[in-house]
Amino acid sequence: MARLAEVADLGRTAMLLAWDQEVCMPRGAAAEHGELRATVDRLTHERFVDDRVGELLEAASPRDEIEADVVRAARREYDKARRVPADLVAEITRAAANARAAWLEATEANAFAPFAPFLERNVELSRRLSACFPEAEHPYDPLLDDFEPGMRTADARAALERLRDGLVPLVAGVPPSDDSSLDLPADEPLPEAGQRALVRTALEALGVDDDHWRLDEAAHPFSSGITSGDIRITTRYHEHDLESLFSTLHEFGHGLYEHQIDPALARTPLGHGASAAWHESQSRLWENMVGRSPGFWRWCMPHAQAALPGYFAQLTWQEVQRSVNAVRRTLIRVSADEVTYGLHVIVRFELELALIEGELEVADLPAAWNDRMRSYLGVEVPDDRQGVLQDVHWSEGLFGYFPTYAIGNVIAGQLWARIGDELPDLDERFAAGDFSALREWLGEHVHRHGRRLMPDELLERVVGGPLDPGPYLAYLERKLQASAQLMA
Amino acid sequence: MARLAEVADLGRTAMLLAWDQEVCMPRGAAAEHGELRATVDRLTHERFVDDRVGELLEAASPRDEIEADVVRAARREYDKARRVPADLVAEITRAAANARAAWLEATEANAFAPFAPFLERNVELSRRLSACFPEAEHPYDPLLDDFEPGMRTADARAALERLRDGLVPLVAGVPPSDDSSLDLPADEPLPEAGQRALVRTALEALGVDDDHWRLDEAAHPFSSGITSGDIRITTRYHEHDLESLFSTLHEFGHGLYEHQIDPALARTPLGHGASAAWHESQSRLWENMVGRSPGFWRWCMPHAQAALPGYFAQLTWQEVQRSVNAVRRTLIRVSADEVTYGLHVIVRFELELALIEGELEVADLPAAWNDRMRSYLGVEVPDDRQGVLQDVHWSEGLFGYFPTYAIGNVIAGQLWARIGDELPDLDERFAAGDFSALREWLGEHVHRHGRRLMPDELLERVVGGPLDPGPYLAYLERKLQASAQLMA
Numbered sequence: 001m002a003r004l005a006e007v008a009d010l011g012r013t014a015m016l017l018a019w020d021q022e023v024c025m026p027r028g029a030a031a032e033h034g035e036l037r038a039t040v041d042r043l044t045h046e047r048f049v050d051d052r053v054g055e056l057l058e059a060a061s062p063r064d065e066i067e068a069d070v071v072r073a074a075r076r077e078y079d080k081a082r083r084v085p086a087d088l089v090a091e092i093t094r095a096a097a098n099a100r101a102a103w104l105e106a107t108e109a110n111a112f113a114p115f116a117p118f119l120e121r122n123v124e125l126s127r128r129l130s131a132c133f134p135e136a137e138h139p140y141d142p143l144l145d146d147f148e149p150g151m152r153t154a155d156a157r158a159a160l161e162r163l164r165d166g167l168v169p170l171v172a173g174v175p176p177s178d179d180s181s182l183d184l185p186a187d188e189p190l191p192e193a194g195q196r197a198l199v200r201t202a203l204e205a206l207g208v209d210d211d212h213w214r215l216d217e218a219a220h221p222f223s224s225g226i227t228s229g230d231i232r233i234t235t236r237y238h239e240h241d242l243e244s245l246f247s248t249l250h251e252f253g254h255g256l257y258e259h260q261i262d263p264a265l266a267r268t269p270l271g272h273g274a275s276a277a278w279h280e281s282q283s284r285l286w287e288n289m290v291g292r293s294p295g296f297w298r299w300c301m302p303h304a305q306a307a308l309p310g311y312f313a314q315l316t317w318q319e320v321q322r323s324v325n326a327v328r329r330t331l332i333r334v335s336a337d338e339v340t341y342g343l344h345v346i347v348r349f350e351l352e353l354a355l356i357e358g359e360l361e362v363a364d365l366p367a368a369w370n371d372r373m374r375s376y377l378g379v380e381v382p383d384d385r386q387g388v389l390q391d392v393h394w395s396e397g398l399f400g401y402f403p404t405y406a407i408g409n410v411i412a413g414q415l416w417a418r419i420g421d422e423l424p425d426l427d428e429r430f431a432a433g434d435f436s437a438l439r440e441w442l443g444e445h446v447h448r449h450g451r452r453l454m455p456d457e458l459l460e461r462v463v464g465g466p467l468d469p470g471p472y473l474a475y476l477e478r479k480l481q482a483s484a485q486l487m488a
Numbered sequence: 489m490a491r492l493a494e495v496a497d498l499g500r501t502a503m504l505l506a507w508d509q510e511v512c513m514p515r516g517a518a519a520e521h522g523e524l525r526a527t528v529d530r531l532t533h534e535r536f537v538d539d540r541v542g543e544l545l546e547a548a549s550p551r552d553e554i555e556a557d558v559v560r561a562a563r564r565e566y567d568k569a570r571r572v573p574a575d576l577v578a579e580i581t582r583a584a585a586n587a588r589a590a591w592l593e594a595t596e597a598n599a600f601a602p603f604a605p606f607l608e609r610n611v612e613l614s615r616r617l618s619a620c621f622p623e624a625e626h627p628y629d630p631l632l633d634d635f636e637p638g639m640r641t642a643d644a645r646a647a648l649e650r651l652r653d654g655l656v657p658l659v660a661g662v663p664p665s666d667d668s669s670l671d672l673p674a675d676e677p678l679p680e681a682g683q684r685a686l687v688r689t690a691l692e693a694l695g696v697d698d699d700h701w702r703l704d705e706a707a708h709p710f711s712s713g714i715t716s717g718d719i720r721i722t723t724r725y726h727e728h729d730l731e732s733l734f735s736t737l738h739e740f741g742h743g744l745y746e747h748q749i750d751p752a753l754a755r756t757p758l759g760h761g762a763s764a765a766w767h768e769s770q771s772r773l774w775e776n777m778v779g780r781s782p783g784f785w786r787w788c789m790p791h792a793q794a795a796l797p798g799y800f801a802q803l804t805w806q807e808v809q810r811s812v813n814a815v816r817r818t819l820i821r822v823s824a825d826e827v828t829y830g831l832h833v834i835v836r837f838e839l840e841l842a843l844i845e846g847e848l849e850v851a852d853l854p855a856a857w858n859d860r861m862r863s864y865l866g867v868e869v870p871d872d873r874q875g876v877l878q879d880v881h882w883s884e885g886l887f888g889y890f891p892t893y894a895i896g897n898v899i900a901g902q903l904w905a906r907i908g909d910e911l912p913d914l915d916e917r918f919a920a921g922d923f924s925a926l927r928e929w930l931g932e933h934v935h936r937h938g939r940r941l942m943p944d945e946l947l948e949r950v951v952g953g954p955l956d957p958g959p960y961l962a963y964l965e966r967k968l969q970a971s972a973q974l975m976a
Binding site: 005006009010012013016017020024025026027028029031032033035036039040043210211212213214226227228229230231266267 | 493494497498500501504505508512513514515516517519520521523524527528531698699700701702714715716717718719754755
């Protein structure tokens with residue numbers, strides 16, 4: 001337990017270094033900080049894959065159920081980590097650094113070709129990583145497993161095919177949107193001070209206090225649960241949209257998960273959220289299911305009007321709520337609406353799967369991207385910057401991560417249906433500014449467990465079944481119907 | 489070199505954790521952060537005192553002069569660290585944590601007695617630590633050596649006796665001060681926004697840029713050179729004094745030292761300032777020799793008047809400069825003026841030396857404190873809170889640190905005399921807002937060397953002689969004469 005506590009502390013320290021780099025570090029110190037992070041990351045890895053840890057895990061006789069779960073989880077991670085040669089890990093890290101630099105240049109030049117050889121190298125190294133696990137059913141399995149422990153590619157593919165087949169007609173059925181039909185004052189700026197005040201008010205209502213949370217600004221919003229008592233979220237302020245509020249709600253969802261984990265799991269491998277998709281289910285639930293609900297806007301509207309009168313004074317909460325749920329067929333994932341978002345992700349999942357399978361050549365990737373965007377979303381991609389080059393993930397060698405975004409939404413849909421059964425008056429509670437029942441429900445049923453259960457076990461326990469896109473699709477359909485009625 | 493780089497990176501990481509704890513951490517996360525810091529500190533120590541480091545140092549064949557200096561410094565530190573049993577280190581840490589808590593309570597209760605047994609324990613453990621070095625000439629030597637490598641107690645005592653014997657008559661000769669005689673608007677508040685603007689202006693003039701520096705607020709101002717390219721200083725804002733400016737200048741001096749160290753020494757044991765006293769020489773030089781000089785105030789006055797018109801508009805720079813150099817016989821070290829400060833420190837040095845020698849019992853400490861304050865400063869100590877309990881150091885088991893404050897001033901005095909010879913027009917430069925000549929002189933003669941030279945070697949190289957309080961005393965005498973003339 002002491003060895004694992006050390007590894008956990010080092011991991012937390014690495015997280016703090018990463019947070020500091022984005023939020024505090026003077027920008028001229030990036031290279032020097034890179035050395036600090038590399039050393040802490042390397043030591044974290046070394047101290048964990050050490051022979052002695054294996055001996056201790058082998059000989060472990062847990063004193064209670066938590067220790068039994070710790071040993072089980074640690075053995076799983078240890079066996080996986082020991083299978084990958086240190087040389088390969090170092091090569092992957094180096095290649096990713098080079099590819100990321102090449103991606104930045106290629107994006108600036110708006111040209112995929114110069115990036116292609118670097119991406120090929122990342123794909124090749126990921127395939128070599130995968131080959132360290134010859135027993136895997138599918139070469140993508142070991143990559144996906146890093147983010148969704150235990151999930152097989154076949155499961156992810158089945159779920160996301162059903163999601164895709166539900167979303168494509170849903171999106172196709174939405175009439176071409178027209179911003180001017182939304183009744184929002186498009187030219188009216190949202191002063192930063194007012195946005196800050198609104199974000200503060202929302203966080204206070206959600207139960208955030210200065211004893212355990214902080215909010216900062218970052219170019220790409222993220223959240224860090226340094227410890228369960230030290231939750232740091234970030235947002236950004238744009239003069240012409242409400243992203244600051246929604247990104248805060250999103251990061252709050254991540255942060256609340258880490259905050260409500262059982263303190264008894266601190267300094268163990270179980271003291272984090274269950275998986276990437278489970279984490280995303282929490283962020284998306286607060287951003288979308290809560291933040292775009294009628295109840296939320298009934299509560300929020302007077303605060304929005306007080307903080308940003310120029311923008312909100314002439315609007316009703318119904319107009320705002322309809323507007324923040326508008327569906328728009330656009331090119332960029334990170335600014336996509338709730339309904340089209342899943343299709344953006346599925347495009348990426350299908351393409352990276354084909355790359356890892358060797359069914360798709362990197363050279364053919366841009367054309368394949370553009371084809372899928374046309375057939376799933378009905379949009380034409382004008383250039384690579386607004387197409388295949390828009391996300392950083394592949395340049396960093398991150399394969400297996402994208403599907404967790406969509407699976408997170410699927411899980412959120414299943415949770416939301418379950419929560420609706422158990423807390424039927426939730427929308428009324430939101431309207432009264434009361435978010436505590438939802439917060440507590442999530443703490444009790446999801447958060448406190450940390451990683452004690454495997455992701456699929458947790459899902460079974462909470463919703464009584466396996467991964468199922470049905471509830472999420474039904475939720476989106478209901479929303480679209482309500483919106484169409486409002487428009488009519 | 490790789491092993492030492494790792495240890496250096498861990499040390500830097502620990503420094504960042506400490507900075508974060510004071511500046512960023514949500515206050516409810518202190519205990520969890522304590523675990524992170526303890527783990528990083530322990531690993532830093534373990535990785536350094538490892539047998540393998542000893543073998544590598546034994547077998548090292550340096551490829552250049554820097555590597556030769558690295559090996560020499562690392563061997564010295566390694567031999568010292570290996571002599572202290574890990575159990576004793578752990579006991580010292582534990583006792584210090586307990587004593588610090590007891591000190592906080594005792595301070596609140598304004599009573600020394602309940603703190604006495606904890607202080608006794610700290611003294612006893614420091615004596616045991618000292619006993620790990622039986623060859624030491626004096627039991628205080630190994631403690632002092634942690635902060636002033638190579639300095640013997642006899643040297644420190646000789647220098648500080650001379651300083652004391654010079655300061656006591658100097659202070660006694662100052663007429664009883666009368667705040668109202670200083671022509672400053674004592675009741676006029678200094679709004680925080682104006683103080684912030686003034687501090688910013690001063691830092692820009694000193695050469696601070698956002699690429700490598702940041703300024704934050706902290707309850708007890710400090711500075712952290714996380715890396716030479718990431719210098720973080722802190723200050724605090726009081727409505728009724730200019731501490732924000734002087735503490736910023738002080739921390740700038742520390743920060744500039746770390747910032748100007750030769751980048752080739754990064755990630756080695758040589759990449760820090762030469763010693764605690766050398767560091768203090770830099771902070772005190774910028775705070776006092778620069779920040780209380782006529783030239784500085786000729787330059788600063790229009791900026792001060794623009795930032796804080798209510799306070800400064802009716803004053804001349806001469807009035808302000810006289811006021812910031814006023815001598816006041818007071819009880820508290822941290823707010824003492826430049827002339828009496830040394831005596832506050834010498835009281836502590838003499839008492840802790842007697843404790844370690846076994847010549848003074850902890851029970852007799854308050855009376856001994858009060859006696860010395862009377863005989864050196866001519867003040868009566870009304871209670872322990874304003875007396876023996878005012879500083880945290882002893883509660884943390886820090887013996888050997890106090891003298892470095894006064895030795896730092898002595899070194900600053902020697903440097904200032906030397907700089908005056910080489911840059912005779914410095915005061916005129918300050919008046920023109922030009923601080924670059926001084927900054928560069930210090931970079932060239934002091935900063936860039938880091939820890940390549942032992943503290944006494946560095947002093948010999950820069951001023952051509954050993955530690956000598958003469959120049960510092962002469963500097964203070966000149967100031968008092970100038971001030972007396974202005975008053976006349």
